[in-house]
Amino acid sequence: MPNVALEELKSSFLSLDMEATLRVANTVIRGDDKATVKEAVDVVAQSLEIVGKRFQAGEWYLAELVYAGEIAKEAMNILSPLMQTGSSQSLGTIVIGTVAGDLHDLGKNIVVSYARSAGFRVVDLGVDVLAQRFIGAVKEHKPVALGMSCLLTSTERELAGVIEELKSQKLRDRVKVIIGGAALSEKVAYDVSADAFAPDAITGIDIMKKWSASA
Amino acid sequence: MNFKERILTAMNHEEPDQVPVMGLIMDTATVNHILGKKPVDFVGMLQKPVVGTQIKSLLNTNRFWKRMYYDNFAGALGSAIKLGFDANWTICTLMRLNRDSQASLGWSWYDPYGRVWDLGRDAEGNLAVNYSRPLCDTEEKWEAWVAKRASLFETMIKNTASFHKKLVENYGAHIYSIGYAAPGIFENSWQPIGFVNFTRFIYQKPEFVKRVIAFQTDLYIRNLDAVMQSGVEVVLGGDDLGQKTGPMVRPDVVEKLYGESYRRVSDFVHQKKRKFVFHSCGNIYALLDKFVEWGFDGIITMEPTAGMDLGRVREQVGHKLVLIGNLDVSYLMVSGTQQEVEDAVKKAIGDAARGGGYILSTSHSHPLVDPTRMQWMVEAAHKYGRYPIGN
Numbered sequence: 001m002p003n004v005a006l007e008e009l010k011s012s013f014l015s016l017d018m019e020a021t022l023r024v025a026n027t028v029i030r031g032d033d034k035a036t037v038k039e040a041v042d043v044v045a046q047s048l049e050i051v052g053k054r055f056q057a058g059e060w061y062l063a064e065l066v067y068a069g070e071i072a073k074e075a076m077n078i079l080s081p082l083m084q085t086g087s088s089q090s091l092g093t094i095v096i097g098t099v100a101g102d103l104h105d106l107g108k109n110i111v112v113s114y115a116r117s118a119g120f121r122v123v124d125l126g127v128d129v130l131a132q133r134f135i136g137a138v139k140e141h142k143p144v145a146l147g148m149s150c151l152l153t154s155t156e157r158e159l160a161g162v163i164e165e166l167k168s169q170k171l172r173d174r175v176k177v178i179i180g181g182a183a184l185s186e187k188v189a190y191d192v193s194a195d196a197f198a199p200d201a202i203t204g205i206d207i208m209k210k211w212s213a214s215a
Numbered sequence: 216m217n218f219k220e221r222i223l224t225a226m227n228h229e230e231p232d233q234v235p236v237m238g239l240i241m242d243t244a245t246v247n248h249i250l251g252k253k254p255v256d257f258v259g260m261l262q263k264p265v266v267g268t269q270i271k272s273l274l275n276t277n278r279f280w281k282r283m284y285y286d287n288f289a290g291a292l293g294s295a296i297k298l299g300f301d302a303n304w305t306i307c308t309l310m311r312l313n314r315d316s317q318a319s320l321g322w323s324w325y326d327p328y329g330r331v332w333d334l335g336r337d338a339e340g341n342l343a344v345n346y347s348r349p350l351c352d353t354e355e356k357w358e359a360w361v362a363k364r365a366s367l368f369e370t371m372i373k374n375t376a377s378f379h380k381k382l383v384e385n386y387g388a389h390i391y392s393i394g395y396a397a398p399g400i401f402e403n404s405w406q407p408i409g410f411v412n413f414t415r416f417i418y419q420k421p422e423f424v425k426r427v428i429a430f431q432t433d434l435y436i437r438n439l440d441a442v443m444q445s446g447v448e449v450v451l452g453g454d455d456l457g458q459k460t461g462p463m464v465r466p467d468v469v470e471k472l473y474g475e476s477y478r479r480v481s482d483f484v485h486q487k488k489r490k491f492v493f494h495s496c497g498n499i500y501a502l503l504d505k506f507v508e509w510g511f512d513g514i515i516t517m518e519p520t521a522g523m524d525l526g527r528v529r530e531q532v533g534h535k536l537v538l539i540g541n542l543d544v545s546y547l548m549v550s551g552t553q554q555e556v557e558d559a560v561k562k563a564i565g566d567a568a569r570g571g572g573y574i575l576s577t578s579h580s581h582p583l584v585d586p587t588r589m590q591w592m593v594e595a596a597h598k599y600g601r602y603p604i605g606n
């Protein structure tokens with residue numbers, strides 16, 4: 001039988017009502033309701049996935065995607081201090097950053113926030129990230145995936161540079177590489193020998209989830 | 216026809232002698248290439264202890280700042296004339312240099328609105344300036360910031376008026392110098408606050424958001440007024456309302472928050488008997504009808520990497536908007552072949568130029584947009600852009 005609190009959690013989340021969402025989360029945490037924390041965490045993750053699908057379908061817009069990400073973050077803070085990650089199990093680590101010379105970060109930040117909520121541990125290197133820092137982080141954190149954001153044609157060569165460096169340090173087989181951002185396309189991914197291109201954050205996370213499952 | 220008649224005829228949705236071509240030249244690297252100048256290692260100089268401090272006080276002197284900025288756009292117009300463009304855009308901004316421990320080079324700029332601009336080098340060592348973070352992430356900080364910057368706003372308006380007038384005085388005989396009031400109301404409202412914070416405020420503090428937008432609208436109209444003092448019949452304005460896959464904000468929310476502001480802008484420009492052309496990057500199909508409704512006369516850029524197709528835009532808006540664009544700057548204008556550039560020009564003309572109302576340009580500027588490709592674009596426009604346009 002559907003639980004009332006969980007239903008309410010989902011519906012207030014999907015109407016982007018932060019106050020109501022957090023109120024229900026607090027009810028669950030206090031044990032006022034039969035729903036478990038794990039169930040509530042899963043509802044938040046599922047709702048976020050619905051938001052993502054609506055965005056991909058062009059029904060919802062960037063501001064809604066961003067605000068839903070914010071609601072999820074706050075709800076998770078209440079529901080699970082242990083889980084910076086959203087779902088109840090970890091999907092592994094991803095390392096992400098915007099390439100050297102590029103300061104665009106809205107897109108990368110959305111990927112970070114949705115990846116965390118989906119259950120990844122995310123190491124966010126920020127913007128204007130030099131190749132050495134990407135390589136260092138791959139060595140240190142042994143991620144499932146390395147994500148690079150790049151919005152400018154002038155910085156596309158950075159992508160190839162990082163991937164070349166991964167190869168020369170014999171790390172290329174150990175990590176999948178995914179790229180995204182305005183100036184990129186499937187063709188660029190092919191040219192720089194990345195494993196995937198994602199036109200939006202949600203597609204990217206779907207791809208990384210598959211990698212995580214087969215890792 | 217001369218360049219001015221050509222532009223104005225097109226702006227009137229009539230057919231000029233040939234399709235006008237507009238440059239979006241502004242990056243120092245591009246100007247240096249065209250005029251054969253060497254890059255100045257400004258960032259290197261700034262990092263020397265004593266020299267750095269001297270440069271800071273020099274740059275923060277309004278006279279010097281104005282001079283430097285003017286020289287950059289004088290170079291841009293000179294470059295556009297050399298390549299044979301009929302028009303080029305010109306933008307005036309004001310920034311102050313500051314030591315900044317959060318910035319990678321230890322220095323950054325701030326602008327009167329409350330943004331931090333990072334200081335960097337482009338691939339050739341030229342100074343590059345890019346918005347990096349907001350300074351006013353709370354309501355209180357924003358209020359305090361704008362209250363304290365009243366005199367900086369006045370300086371900005373005065374600089375803008377004299378900048379555009381002087382460019383037109385010095386270059387107006389050779390090229391149509393179209394002033395661009397930038398950044399626009401949307402960007403001036405979200406960027407000093409940050410996109411995530413601003414989005415939260417839309418839902419949680421709508422009254423504050425309204426106040427910010429009202430403030431920025433009044434200021435923007437003054438800025439436009441300053442640009443228009445150059446006497447040029449066309450003025451650009453704009454905001455990046457789009458991203459790769461669609462508008463940043465739901466169109467009905469854009470209408471609710473900004474509709475009245477944009478209508479005021481169009482009315483103001485029309486009262487002054489000028490035309491208003493709006494710039495937005497990103498995928499903006501969902502907003503085109505709004506642009507018509509708000510009274511814009513045209514749009515400029517239309518980004519192909521975000522799926523904007525000139526033919527489809529013309530089909531959607533007909534001749535209700537003048538279209539200026541949109542050769543790709545991710546591949547074509549960086550490393551495309553001459554044949555590819557020619558083909559793209561032919562296609563653009565075929566898609567949008569019949570009946571006038573079309574000006575050919577690139578879809579943006581950045582330091583790698585190549586002067587030789589721009590030259591090919593101009594030549595191809597002369598070759599294939601003669602009216603009447605065939606089928």
Ligand code: B12
Binds near residue numbers: 096101497578581
């Ligand atoms: C906002 C914006 C800016 C802001 C950036 C603010 C900030 N802090 O990020 C400002 C004004 C500072 C700016 C500056 C510049 N910009 Co700009 N900018 C844009 C704009 C309009 C939107 C970008 C954006 O934030 N979109 C919203 C986010 C959410 O979308 P997104 O980044 O695409 O990310 C999504 C997906 O791509 C994907 N994704 C992104 N990264 C990743 C990574 C991974 C791993 C995955 C899985 C997915 C993924 O998921 C995200 C969510 O769905 C684009 C237009 C466009 N088509 O995108 C131009 C654009 C990117 N800019 C452009 C240019 C040229 C510039 C400048 C060079 C301008 C200049 N001459 O000075 C500077 C460069 C600054 C620098 N060195 O970085 C050009 C690039 C053209 C090119 N081919 O090179 C564009 C495409 C505009 C155009 N008309 O051509 N810009």
